Amino acid sequence: MNRGIEVTELFGIGTKYEITCTRRQRLAVVVLKDGRRELYAFEAGNNGDEPSAVIQLDEDEARRVAAVLLGTYFQD
Template sequence: MKVRETELPGIGHKAEMITRNNEKLAIITHDDGRREMYHFQEDDHGESISGILLNDEETRQIAAILGGMVYKLKAFETVEVAIDKLMIEWFKIEKNAPAVQQNIGDLSVRQYDQVTVIAIVRKSYEKMLNPEPETVIEEGDTLVISGERQEIKNLILKKLSS
């Protein structure tokens, strides 16, 4: 992700980020602790499509949520203890990723990568538990995959990310 930071004299600080989907997020941190957040569409970084003003307490709560400090997945509470190398990862399929329009079987994730796709959440929020090998992966899908850390990392780098 590209991040550009700018000092705003008399106001505070601005950070602008461009995501892999080419969406822009701008965060202005005021000297008094307030934060303004703006979201821009992928095809127009000039005009925001949404904005929100947060106080310092709200900002810290959101940071804790985003950083994973507030909510720990119930599955991890037992899985980490029982099988310390097994991981479950949520990975969003971006535009132009090699996996787009490929089916799970063609990617051979189980055979060569020792990783299992245990669920897919579509852009429409449709959930597919234990998808078949013939299931086609679409742009915007979030794959829920399980395996060992290094195997998941290899799969993401080789076959899922653009």
């Protein structure tokens, strides 16, 4: 299923996944070749190239954020 995700190969850098959300917000995740992820958040009305916020995640952080998003994160 590819609905709503645009995938772009960034040669030598990694892969960019761009998700257009409801309310015209955009979220781009760049998966770098070394495993780090960069999260680019574009708020509604921000149609440019300059993100509203950039968050860098290492693999462990990315896994934890994913677990929260999936609802599979539980505390010990």
